[in-house]
Amino acid sequence: MTVDNYLTDEDRGFLATYDPRAFPPVAVTVDLVVLTVREGELCALLIRRGEPPQRGRWALPGGFVGPGETLDEAAARELAEETGIRAGAHLEQLATFGDPGRDPRMRVVSVAYLALVPDLPTPIAGTDASEARYRPVSDLDGAVLAFDHDRILAEGVERARAKLEYTGLATTFLDEPFTVGDLRRVYETVWGVPLHPANFRRKVLSTPGFVEPTGEKLATGRGWAELYRRGTTAHLHPAIPRPPAA
Template identity: 50%
Template sequence: MIDTDPHPPFPETAKHFPATVDVVLLTIQEGKLCTLLIERAFPPFEGALALPGGFILEGESLDEAARRELTEETGISPTGHLEQLRTYGPLDRDPRGPVLSVAYLVIAPTFNLPTAGGDARAAQWAPIDAILSNEVTLAFDHVQIVRDGVERARAKLEYSGLATAFCPKEFTIEQLRRVYETVWGTSLDPRNFHRKATGAKDFIEVTGNTSSGVGRPAALYRASSTSAPDATVLHPPILRPTAPQPPQPKR
């Protein structure tokens, strides 16, 4: 029997379902964890700050779209760690209607100065603390995307070698500790951290070089050559300090 069902196996709207990419870039500038924001040049939210991103073009992969939008809007080509963060939507996030967004997380020790272009009127770095405290407001649901990106980075610092993605090619243990302190927003005991960092298998390795400049020279390390930073599983892990619990009322 020939199937004469005129209805396709998917809804007609699926052919034109809008999808975008948004990019959370994390780096440390002047001792602060920062992300890159653009000022939107067109509605909706014209003039508002937002994450770099935009609609996926026909024939593009998700990674290609994320890299293209980032370069078009900020002039920055991602060369550091890049991974998919999660998917958002499609409902109640864009006043134009249902839009699905795939968010990316990019981490690098330094980036070139941003240069606005494409759909961006301006591009600037913003401290994460100012965003998460709502001192800086963002368009769409981008505050939540930033929040998720930061938490992903914080969690992965515990169990992976991702912290080295914030560092230059060669770094001291103090520089590595500052990454943890900045991303986690806490202070760590230097001696205890040194023991944990150098004791974690396949995390970092000595280069044989020492730091130069003011102060006593310190040994320089690099990410382990046995695996990529995001693929390294720290054993034992370097766990975040447990936040002190408020005193419980007496019964």
Template identity: 85%
Template sequence: MTVDDRLTGEDRDFLASYDPHAFPPVAVTVDLVILTVRDGQLCVLLIRRGAPPHRGSWALPGGFVGPRETLDEAARRELAEETGLVTGAHMEQLATYGDPARDPRMRVVSVAYLALVPDLPTPVAGTDASEARYRPVADLAGGAAPALAFDHDRILADGIERARAKLEYTGLATTFLDEPFTISDLRRVYETVWGVPLHAANFRRKVLSTPGFVEPTGEKLATGRGWAELYRRGATAHLHPALPRPPAT
């Protein structure tokens, strides 16, 4: 049953005289916080805007939602355009940002998404960007770099905190890795995202004692100092017990 099928006769009479132009226009966009681990650093995909407003400024990738797109469809389209990934990435709705003055063009409400992806080839800028690049989030913190366009600094900060929190109680850290991987590879993801060193033996014990977190492949990788067992992602969605995040030093 479609929405139209549920309309009553009264609804149709009302809509026949309804004037949508009686209200100020509001546009809807999606913005993506796309995080990955590159060269031992937590990085975010940024684009340099090729057109006003904020031409030349760095920003999160995103765009306007099409008239016949759902929010998730628009976000998936933007992710595919920016990374080439159609499947295999974790993506979830982060938050909605609707301050009246966040966009100088008009009232624009943005629904932000968080995407966690494995290391990917160097991105190519799309049609509305002059450049695209993975930037270490550490280089963007504390005013060390120019502010991002619009309110994207706030969106990025929210996305990073969401990713750090979710690593405590979900298996999403494995999303940053190509399969198969070692426990050491997984530990380095946690250390990179959390920004703290972890005790290798304790981490291994916690991971292997958490049902469904990882599954052994039965294969081993030569490390130069011996052999490391290889694993794939497990089936569990939530870790129990959780892996508590150590305090930052």
């Protein structure tokens, strides 16, 4: 999208005398809250900082927005660089954090993104990270991350929990095909509450477009289960209500 066609002659004259460097320096970054479900735990992708400031501390992956990039493009690039995922994952803007002093280098305004990815894409440590790992979010209570990343992570987790209620995004945590039990365990893990298997099954299958049956069955562990693929419905009607307590 460009607005060049809207430039008037007055605009062009004005721009010729305009000095962008007259403003105080600000950097714009994207930070990623990458969530996955792994071994019954909701996990976030974290990197151990390999450069100062706060070298050695765990932080969210992220980086500067390139001059020609949109914010969404910068987030997708960072996600690909850190996880190898180029498509299929869910990626949405979360919120923007810009308190003065949140980064000691300079004024840094960070646009946070939330990504939901299936289990086991092996994370890749970038150039400024010494290590990259998925860590359970339950291990991350209290101020343990660099900068204000604890707060960003908390907002991402809460957004993800809320979105499972009224969207079909829980399926983006799973590799296809999956069973209704797999999907239920995603909900139970993200929300941290047990759900009634029978009622959950009835609600999922009665929501058109949530999951699509493959017609196949899988013998897994005890018993067997029908297999499904992701549906096409983004918005769930009716929603799957989240039980009150955790």
